[in-house]
Amino acid sequence: MQQQDFSASKSFWQQLLEGFKNPTPLLSAQASSQLQTEAGHDDAEVRLSNELTTRLKCFADQSQVTLNTIVQGAWGLLLSRYSGETDVVFGATRACRKSTVAGAESMVGLLINTLPVRVKIDPEASLVPWLKALRSQHVAIRPHENTPLVAVQTWSEISGGASLFESIVMFETYDLNDRFQQGGWQNREIRLLEQPSFPIVLIACLGSALTLKISYDRTRFDQAAVQRMLGHLQTMLESMVADPSQKLTDLPLLTAAERHQLLSEWNDTAADYAQDTCLHELFEARAKQTPDAIAVVCGTHLTYRELNQQANQLAHHLKQLGIGAGSFVGVYMNRGLEMIPALLGILKAGGAYIPLEPTFPNARVQWILESLSVRCVVSQPVHRSTFEKLQPQLPD
Numbered sequence: 001m002q003q004q005d006f007s008a009s010k011s012f013w014q015q016l017l018e019g020f021k022n023p024t025p026l027l028s029a030q031a032s033s034q035l036q037t038e039a040g041h042d043d044a045e046v047r048l049s050n051e052l053t054t055r056l057k058c059f060a061d062q063s064q065v066t067l068n069t070i071v072q073g074a075w076g077l078l079l080s081r082y083s084g085e086t087d088v089v090f091g092a093t094r095a096c097r098k099s100t101v102a103g104a105e106s107m108v109g110l111l112i113n114t115l116p117v118r119v120k121i122d123p124e125a126s127l128v129p130w131l132k133a134l135r136s137q138h139v140a141i142r143p144h145e146n147t148p149l150v151a152v153q154t155w156s157e158i159s160g161g162a163s164l165f166e167s168i169v170m171f172e173t174y175d176l177n178d179r180f181q182q183g184g185w186q187n188r189e190i191r192l193l194e195q196p197s198f199p200i201v202l203i204a205c206l207g208s209a210l211t212l213k214i215s216y217d218r219t220r221f222d223q224a225a226v227q228r229m230l231g232h233l234q235t236m237l238e239s240m241v242a243d244p245s246q247k248l249t250d251l252p253l254l255t256a257a258e259r260h261q262l263l264s265e266w267n268d269t270a271a272d273y274a275q276d277t278c279l280h281e282l283f284e285a286r287a288k289q290t291p292d293a294i295a296v297v298c299g300t301h302l303t304y305r306e307l308n309q310q311a312n313q314l315a316h317h318l319k320q321l322g323i324g325a326g327s328f329v330g331v332y333m334n335r336g337l338e339m340i341p342a343l344l345g346i347l348k349a350g351g352a353y354i355p356l357e358p359t360f361p362n363a364r365v366q367w368i369l370e371s372l373s374v375r376c377v378v379s380q381p382v383h384r385s386t387f388e389k390l391q392p393q394l395p396d
Contacts, residue, residue: 076119091168123249314345
């Protein structure tokens with residue numbers, strides 16, 4: 001292996017990593033109180049059911065990919081969802097037994113190498129063709145899989161001494177505990193102690209069932225965050241086998257428990273309030289209780305006192321124009337801070353507001369104003385020229 005000439009691999013790696021300039025960021029828990037101060041790695045794992053493992057194997061066979069490809073695809077999607085990037089890179093360990101080294105398959109020794117995997121995510125891409133493309137990349141790397149990672153890093157466009165990737169995926173076709181549960185080893189637990197050099201290492205072990213284990217830097221991640229990560233990964237794998245024809249954007253991330261928490265528990269915001277009190281009256285009551293609290297934020301902010309004062313000012317002006325109960329008032333404004341006191345002011349005057357989008361054609365605005373007999377419109381100076389063209393003329 002030391003006699004190999006890797007210069008021929010330089011162009012391959014440069015082409016594969018062309019345009020990738022920033023390492024894929026990891027979702028860390030730096031603000032968590034559960035982070036450890038002592039350097040080192042902890043781990044968490046989830047064991048998939050035998051049924052799900054069997055379905056994943058069948059899905060791999062039917063799609064003409066490997067289970068390793070499916071796991072790598074799920075990890076790439078997970079990194080994309082977490083980081084918001086559609087072009088991610090992570091590392092993957094390779095056995096290097098089918099490479100160009102003569103006789104490698106019969107050699108005794110550690111021949112594995114860790115190399116980058118680049119995953120581009122088009123949300124509208126179909127799952128199976130996308131996985132096949134990822135598998136093709138794996139095969140294309142095979143003649144170059146003995147290239148030292150330090151050389152690949154040098155040939156990449158990552159600058160500033162940053163690492164090409166911060167997470168790696170290891171796929172093992174056996175589980176130590178499954179392998180040794182026989183003879184004198186029966187009922188013994190086997191542990192493999194490792195000290196990775198990367199913040200996150202995903203290890204997939206295929207025994208009687210697929211086990212997913214994440215080894216993580218405990219100074220950057222806490223146990224709860226990693227357990228959620230495993231839950232998201234399992235959800236994605238379950239979704240893949242449930243509907244192989246779906247697009248990448250349709251693959252769910254949240255677990256059933258998280259969906260229930262978001263849609264039911266955190267959305268349970270029902271509260272008792274006076275049913276015979278109008279909206280602007282409820283607002284006035286709150287303004288009296290907490291006048292200096294921030295009421296609305298949009299770039300800058302208004303307190304409850306400021307918002308109430310502006311709404312009152314508009315309400316008095318509208319009343320002078322004859323606005324009262326049963327009156328319709330148009331609101332033709334850009335969405336922003338000024339819109340809120342406008343809506344409250346109309347309600348305080350006794351009227352009802354009619355929302356008018358500035359993007360509407362003039363003919364549509366004219367039709368709405370006439371059909372509802374709108375008496376006046378609250379707008380902004382930037383839109384004055386629009387209403388100068390409308391008939392009948394409205395008061396300022």
